[in-house]
Amino acid sequence: xxxxxxxxxxxxxxxxxxxxxxxxxxxxxxxxxQKLLQQFFNLPSEPFNYASPDLxxxxxxxxxxxxxxxxxxxxxxxxxxxxxxxxxxxxxxxxNGSISCASCHIQAFGFTDTAQFSKGVNGLTKRHSMSLINxxxxxxxxxxxxERAARLEHQVLMPIQDQVEMNMKLDSVLTRLRSTSYYPILxxxxxxxxxVSGYRISLALAQFVRSIVSSQSKYDDGRKLVSGPNVxxxxxxxxxxxxxxxxxxxxxxxxxxxxxxxxxxLDNPRNNGLFETExxxxxxxxxxxxxDIGKFKAPSLRNIGLRHRFMHDGHLIGLNAVIEHYDxxxxxxxxxxxxxxxxxxxxxxxxxxxxxxKQALLDFLNTLTDEHIITDAKFSNPWLK
Ligand code: HEC
Ligand code: HEC
Numbered sequence: 529x530x531x532x533x534x535x536x537x538x539x540x541x542x543x544x545x546x547x548x549x550x551x552x553x554x555x556x557x558x559x560x561x562q563k564l565l566q567q568f569f570n571l572p573s574e575p576f577n578y579a580s581p582d583l584x585x586x587x588x589x590x591x592x593x594x595x596x597x598x599x600x601x602x603x604x605x606x607x608x609x610x611x612x613x614x615x616x617x618x619x620x621x622x623x624n625g626s627i628s629c630a631s632c633h634i635q636a637f638g639f640t641d642t643a644q645f646s647k648g649v650n651g652l653t654k655r656h657s658m659s660l661i662n663x664x665x666x667x668x669x670x671x672x673x674x675e676r677a678a679r680l681e682h683q684v685l686m687p688i689q690d691q692v693e694m695n696m697k698l699d700s701v702l703t704r705l706r707s708t709s710y711y712p713i714l715x716x717x718x719x720x721x722x723x724v725s726g727y728r729i730s731l732a733l734a735q736f737v738r739s740i741v742s743s744q745s746k747y748d749d750g751r752k753l754v755s756g757p758n759v760x761x762x763x764x765x766x767x768x769x770x771x772x773x774x775x776x777x778x779x780x781x782x783x784x785x786x787x788x789x790x791x792x793x794l795d796n797p798r799n800n801g802l803f804e805t806e807x808x809x810x811x812x813x814x815x816x817x818x819x820d821i822g823k824f825k826a827p828s829l830r831n832i833g834l835r836h837r838f839m840h841d842g843h844l845i846g847l848n849a850v851i852e853h854y855d856x857x858x859x860x861x862x863x864x865x866x867x868x869x870x871x872x873x874x875x876x877x878x879x880x881x882x883x884x885x886k887q888a889l890l891d892f893l894n895t896l897t898d899e900h901i902i903t904d905a906k907f908s909n910p911w912l913k
Contacts, residue, residue: 561713568710569910571610575717576906578609578739586751587743591789597669597738602681604735607717610910612736614714615729617909620704622694624649629687629733630909632657636902638834639740640827644842648693655808656842659835661901662828664738665791673824673840675797676814684733685726698726705729740907742830745898751790764895767884771892774885780877781854785867792829792896798865799823801858801876802839810840821863833894834902847893851886855879 558566558573565571586592598604615621616629632646632653633639641657655673663671669679677683687693688701705711705724712722719728746768750761758776760769775783788795797811799822806822824840838844844853858868858876869876881889901907 565710565713568912569614570905570912571614571910575606575610578604578606578735578906581739581741581743583741583743584748584752586748586790587741589790592665592791595665595667595789595791595793597666597680598664599669599679599681602731602734604739605718607714608719608732608735609739611714611718612732612734612739613907614711614910615733616736617911621688621696621701622649623696623700627694632687632693633660635907636834637836638831638902639907640835642836644837646693648690649695650692653692655840656837659827659831660737661740661742661831662791662793664741665789665793665828666825668796670825673810674808674813675811675825680734680737681730684737685730701729702726740901742828742898742901744900745830746895747790748898750895757784757790765891767888768891768895770885771888771890772895774881774889775892779879779881779885781868781879783854786865787826787829794826797823797825798867799861799863800826800853801861801864801868802841802843802853804859804861806861806863808840819863822861823863829893830896831898831901833897847890848886851881851889855881855886 562573616633619625619628619631621628627647627649632641632648634641639660644656645652645654646657658673663680668675671677671680671683677686685698688696689698702724711724715724715728716722718732746763747761750763751757753762754760757772761772764772784792786794786798786800797820799806799810803822809821810824812818812820812823832838832847836845838847838850844850856878858864858878860869860874860876864874864876
């Protein structure tokens, strides 16, 4: 009890020291703890604002908020997400010290990987790395292409322990973190005491991942000026507006019917007709319901223009290939989503876009790119070494 109080008090004083230091940035004013952190990290003396980012109105609507999966027990806090950021970029979470989360989720490419499969400590992953942008928005709250993780707090510990990806025993992670001078300080700032546990690692990593919210694209600049996404955006070119109409409209396939709301997230996993016979059975792997064969989750389409490869197996290279897929490449299978086939004949739709319309859809998808998020220090590597 005494120990707990002691940590609470020192934690509180530590935070106070940070607040007072921010008024006077002179190095001599920094607390000993802060000086120590500065030897290892490029962190601001007052943490970045992760807890309440300034989102435009359209990203605070009821529709968008209904997609959120942040649990009441783990709200994003500024120090929690800061600890998560440090962990996310820490290669010592892998068995040979060579791989961090960021090795496969690269900020410059929308927190995914350019390679079809990513290199872990023991070979290549079986699926394509997923973008982490706007992961906080997916209402059913499950994670991975096949949704095998019931929530983000479970998911974030899985790559650490996965033999291919980071290949660490959680106990060894705890021993490593406890032996450092800095992690106990960061845990104290995040959680009020310096105890390092797997549970706290999962909370902090989940907070950091959920804090990666994209809101400063050309799309957002335009969306702010109008009443809804279907209205032409004044800041768009005519082709971008045409592409937007195609995305939100009815050329047999309505992209926004599945990639929902201004966050462009799915409601549930679906089968978008990539294969006639799916080699990877998707969420069927854990539901064992035959209706679920070939159904996958998709990440938010925000910043889709930063990614090089698409879909769970990364087999589509470039956005033109994605457009070709929806235009005329949808494969028939018993599990193909009802949005993508004729309700009577069951034959997959073909959009029949002209070359100019395909270009317009591409131009529209590129308006979803947020140049800010790919360089924002809040989400970048804080390690000095
Ligand atoms: C070796 C590469 C690699 C490393 C290291 C890695 N990931 Fe991933 N990540 C992937 C791949 C591949 C997938 C998709 C796997 C699947 O669905 O089966 C993925 C999926 C995810 C997802 C699911 C996103 C969604 O919307 O469902 C999250 C979240 C995630 N990773 C976070 C992390 C975190 C946090 C770490 C570090 C603790 C990490 N990853 C380390 C490759 C990696
Ligand atoms: C039936 C629902 C549905 C419709 C309609 C739909 N999609 Fe998808 N989309 C998905 C699913 C499911 C995935 C993930 C599939 C997978 O990886 O197996 C996906 C994946 C994508 C991806 C790749 C995401 C990534 O990170 O790799 C892009 C890009 C995309 N869709 C764009 C579009 C566009 C553009 C349209 C309209 C022409 C559209 N989608 C219509 C369900 C749909």
